[in-house]
């Protein structure tokens with residue numbers, strides 16, 4: 001297949017992935033004397049920090065995504081191809097994609113991360129994840145479908161499994177989704193399901209470590225735990241889910257939590273692209289880079305963001321997988337690519353940590369700023385809202401998110417609970433397009449129709 005990219009006298013920079021890093025880099029190269037080719041399997045940029053709000057019906061999916069072509073309209077050196085990059089051939093300076101081969105002069109891998117199930121097959125098959133917009137919409141549909149099913153069953157054990165929601169992973173995503181579900185249980189579900197006894201619905205947050213929000217300050221960890229308890233979330237620390245099958249989340253060989261709904265937010269791996277030398281791929285599938293994001297031994301191949309394993313003295317396990325890291329690396333790489341083209345030496349990357357935050361529920365958030373500054377509660381919540389609103393891409397998205405948030409704040413309601421894409425785990429593809437095996441559910445016949453949209 002011919003990708004029909006125009007021939008240019010300028011060197012071609014191919015960027016794989018238009019997430020936080022890829023988008024920022026392509027924009028920063030706007031006036032550079034290069035041809036910029038962005039490849040992404042989705043034709044939109046996805047604002048991942050708000051995915052859990054789509055999953056719990058607080059935000060519309062459209063308000064956290066933005067069409068790539070619209071972002072770059074009017075950038076003359078920009079070209080986009082919607083494709084899956086399947087392999088890199090560094091000997092031929094080519095990437096093999098689902099729409100054909102694309103040659104590069106400089107290659108930047110900005111492919112982000114994928115959910116890490118730690119090789120536990122039953123979790124990979126049966127757990128829900130929140131890494132993409134289709135995942136979040138599936139999760140929303142699945143939870144509401146299970147409430148509809150709970151109304152129909154007379155079997156108390158099945159009802160309990162349908163109502164229980166287990167969230168695995170006490171990092172920001174696990175905490176945020178648990179808090180949001182607890183709010184939904186308090187404000188939304190009693191109105192929609194007066195026939196159900198919602199005291200039966202348990203939200204259980206399971207964390208293998210001894211605290212929530214591992215990388216944050218002790219103060220924020222304690223605040224988050226207290227907030228969770230106030231919201232009625234059952235927090236189980238020092239607990240690992242070992243398998244999930246037949247609606248049972250096992251935390252030992254014999255002990256389990258009965259649940260149909262298990263949300264896996266317990267870890268990610270780098271979304272490495274096959275074809276690179278094995279020695280540059282670290283254990284967590286991140287690509288080892290030097291101080292200017294160059295892949296070791298490959299002078300014209302770079303990696304930024306979640307997929308890049310940049311080890312520093314302060315961070316021997318690599319820089320954190322956070323949006324600001326991806327964006328700051330993109331900014332510097334844009335400069336360094338131009339320096340390299342002019343024969344100048346590149347500058348090393350220094351991470352400017354502007355702080356970390358996590359929202360727990362309305363009026364409750366924890367914020368850690370550099371210099372041991374912590375704050376929480378209403379002010380933390382406002383800060384979180386403001387930062388996330390300002391970093392959303394596109395004016396329309398900011399307005400829609402603001403209206404959705406204002407509506408749910410003043411009405412204590414979340415309007416977005418339509419089951420618009422009936423979801424069956426029996427015909428699902430994961431984020432990489434691989435077909436997942438059949439889900440082993442206690443009530444497999446609930447949704448006999450295939451899903452309307454295939455999940456990529």
Ligand SMILES: Cc1cc2nc3c(=O)[nH]c(=O)nc-3n(C[C@H](O)[C@H](O)[C@H](O)COP(=O)(O)OP(=O)(O)OC[C@H]3O[C@@H](n4cnc5c(N)ncnc54)[C@H](O)[C@@H]3O)c2cc1C
Nearest residue numbers: 017019020021040041048049085111112305306321322323
């Ligand atoms: C639920 C959730 C909540 C989060 N909350 C926060 C937060 O509050 N604050 C924060 O700083 N960070 C947060 N993060 C992390 C943050 O989203 C990531 O650090 C950031 O997205 C990394 O940017 P990136 O450019 O490396 O990759 P991404 O933004 O993940 O972008 C990768 C892109 O590459 C594309 N892609 C991948 N592989 C291929 C391929 N083979 N072919 C074609 N295209 C491909 C994908 O479609 C995607 O568009 C959160 C992440 C998640 C999942």
